Amino acid sequence: MEEIKPQLIKITFDGIEVEVEPGTTIMQAARKIAEADESQAALVPPAMCFYKPLSASGGKCRACLVRVAQGSAKDPRPMPKLVPSCITQVQEGMVVENTTNQNVLDTRKSIVEFLLINHPLDCPICDQAGECHLQDFAFEHGSAKTRYEEERRTFDKIDIGPHVQLHMTRCILCYRCVYTADQITNKRVHGVMNRGDASEISTYIEKAIDNDFSGNVIDVCPVGALTDKTFRFKNRVWFTKPEDAHRDCDKCSGKVTLWYRGDEVIRVTARKNTWGEVNDFICNTCRFDKKKTSDWVLEGPSKVKRSSVISANKYRADLVKKPDFALKLASTQFKPIDDSRPYTTDEETIRHQSIENNDKANHRSLLAKNN
Template sequence: MKVTIDNITIDVEPGTTIMNAARQIGPHIAPPAMCYYEPLKASGGKCRGCLVKVTAGSEKDPRPMPKLVPSCITQVQDGMIVENTINEQVLETRKGIVEFLLLNHPLDCPVCDQAGECHLQDFSFEHGVSKTRTVEERNTFEPVDLGPYIKLNMNRCILCYRCVYTADQITDGRVHGVMHRGDHAEISTYIEKAIDNDFSGNVIDVCPVGALTDKTYRFKSRVWFSKPEDASCSCGKCSGKVTLWYRGDEVIRVTARKNEWGEVKEFICNTCRFERKKTSDWTLEGPTKIARNSVISANKYGASTIKPAFPLQQAAEQYKKIDDSRDRSFLAPQKQLN
């Protein structure tokens, strides 16, 4: 099927969603995803962050769809025309989506372990506004220990359901879910049960914000101060393919490997994640590939770092050039350094 997204036409297989079609073009065209997670079945359609405008439904029926549609659950039709980054209605709507997601979200970035690799930070930076219009008090919750390894900060949760789908699809018995409805909805466990199974730590990796964090890593280091290395081991429970995060020679945390969309393709067990914190436990495969525009890459590339285009463009548009044509003879001569 042929689909055109932001004036770029590509061929995709029948059944492909608009989101995955856009991802085939590249990150600059792909809509943001806060709840959609390709490896998890039935994910998507919750946050509405990926809304796009379909200006032509198909070649047979070129009428536009009357409302914006979620790209993560809408399949393409032959001849469909979609507008994402070039549509003002889409961009304006995303500002509202960010505002709703931040309605009860606290300003925990200075103390949150997810800072630097938080999808909500990226989403709000790209599409949000600097001011808030709300004056009401925010919903607040006390932090909860979900077993020996996981801490739940419900204040930061955006109810994306990723952790619920993960527990449903890769573990034998899910003991947590979304309780209550409306503005009272929250992630919680059944009758205060702890999340305790061999793959429970994967709910940390799939969480797009800092609601579910690793208790063995909390407050140890900022992500941009650590060095990620791909490693593997012979594990009888999982694939054993992980990312080791180093601070000096110390392994401060272990996570599953993620692709360019921040999604885990091969989930790992708790033994690999929490109990193997020595380099001798692993076979190192080399540095993890990190996008140059990610804060994780800070101070990793030295002089070869490519300057991002956005701040240079912003400076050119909003600041005047310095006039150096003035007479400088009145300036005192500077001392020569030895």
């Protein structure tokens, strides 16, 4: 019997039409546009709590709010408020505004300010720096100033098991770790305790997480709240080299990313997709116990976004295509340099030219001041 495929739904996202299956969320539709055309990646709403592999995730941080200018073809009225794109399903004829709507951008800036009210600005010492989603979110949508004058909420660092440390002061309560522990293990012993501004990720009477997949809470955390104790303060990610590798493991898929410092494996993580999400969770044996190259079958360098600081100094300049917008910007704002001109290497000549240039600059300043 021939399989009947569901009828696709057509929506318009920031002026771009896309067809998706029923049940697709607005964010997934935006990601589909970006996957078809990498130049449209900036259109995808940011996500701090949504995590596609985890069911029921999303709707917590409000970072992905968008405006639905037309609910559907049958009911063209706009939705009265901004809606979270990660949990709002599309309708036939829906029109969505994201980067094209100023109200959405202003709201997103307010969300960044809200998330940073209690989050400490300790990026220089945080192990998550360089791969932190909150850093990216604040850089793209945040403000350089803060209006908050009260004291920040602080907590003491605690160990959750032998390999994971919780720095609750950095937590933004995205609930990703709770969903991860709940859905991939049968012995979840941690969750969100208390209410309001006293809410915190905690363990029941500080009972340790001792299952074989507890280390995955490190990978899903978008900030530096849950960190790998075996990697803490060892290195910066942009000084390390990520390599894809695999091994035969009787507990998990065995597909990982090895992070090298020279010839030493200093960290093992699960592989992440374009959106920073883990598709195949790995066990603690692969993550914490197998840190020798001989334990793995290397597949080659991990694919890293050119925009990421992790890619710094890792690829030859002649193999990396410069983005078109950078070349256009350079052509409009900078004068072309004639490299055929002779270079001045005599120190005495350079000194005299420097004095002349300074005199000319001072003369121009005096003229501008007198006028």
